[in-house]
Amino acid sequence: MYSTTLCLPVQGKPAERILLGMKKTGFGCGKYNGFGGKIEDGETPAAAAVRELAEECGLKVQESDLEDVGKLMFSFPDKPELEHDVYVYIVRNWQGEPEETTEMKPVWFDVPDIPYKEMWADDSYWLPAVLKGKKVTGSVVFSEDQEAVDYISIRTV
Numbered sequence: 701m702y703s704t705t706l707c708l709p710v711q712g713k714p715a716e717r718i719l720l721g722m723k724k725t726g727f728g729c730g731k732y733n734g735f736g737g738k739i740e741d742g743e744t745p746a747a748a749a750v751r752e753l754a755e756e757c758g759l760k761v762q763e764s765d766l767e768d769v770g771k772l773m774f775s776f777p778d779k780p781e782l783e784h785d786v787y788v789y790i791v792r793n794w795q796g797e798p799e800e801t802t803e804m805k806p807v808w809f810d811v812p813d814i815p816y817k818e819m820w821a822d823d824s825y826w827l828p829a830v831l832k833g834k835k836v837t838g839s840v841v842f843s844e845d846q847e848a849v850d851y852i853s854i855r856t857v
């Protein structure tokens with residue numbers, strides 16, 4: 701079990717546009733997602749979120765720019781080593797311009813055009829609520845192909 705962060709840069713409140721990245725390597729390769737990754741030993745979730753956002757798309761934020769919008773747990777009964785949780789943040793203020801990196805190609809989407817079919821299957825269950833200003837907590841169990849959602853429980857606050 702490991703912990704990760706996921707940062708979602710948005711414009712507008714409620715959100716009108718979102719920056720997603722096409723992941724080019726590793727877990728989730730070929731999918732659009734927010735920016736984030738594993739929290740390192742001794743690192744806080746907020747520090748990891750700031751670091752990963754800069755590493756993956758070049759946007760610089762302060763920890764005070766992170767809006768905590770929830771926590772989710774992902775489990776994969778057929779691959780227990782993939783089990784992880786994710787601290788999800790929205791950011792509305794940053795410095796710099798999105799740039800393509802070896803890990804991610806950033807693309808802006810209008811919220812009605814978010815490409816859910818090219819994203820993790822859980823995203824369509826909770827991202828719309830987050831973009832409307834809600835906080836989410838919950839857990840997702842993936843099927844044996846690690847792609848489809850077998851069970852999902854999301855609570856919005």
Ligand SMILES: CNc1ncnc2c1ncn2[C@@H]1O[C@H](COP(=O)(O)OP(=O)(O)OP(=O)(O)O)[C@@H](O)[C@H]1O
Nearest residue numbers: 704705706725726727735736737738774786820822
């Ligand atoms: C299963 N359903 C999922 N739905 C939505 N988002 C998911 C996710 N599963 C993982 N994520 C996110 O994907 C990012 C990369 O994670 P991950 O590849 O593990 O991290 P990191 O970049 O450090 O490692 P690699 O160098 O690629 O191995 C990280 O933000 C993580 O929260």
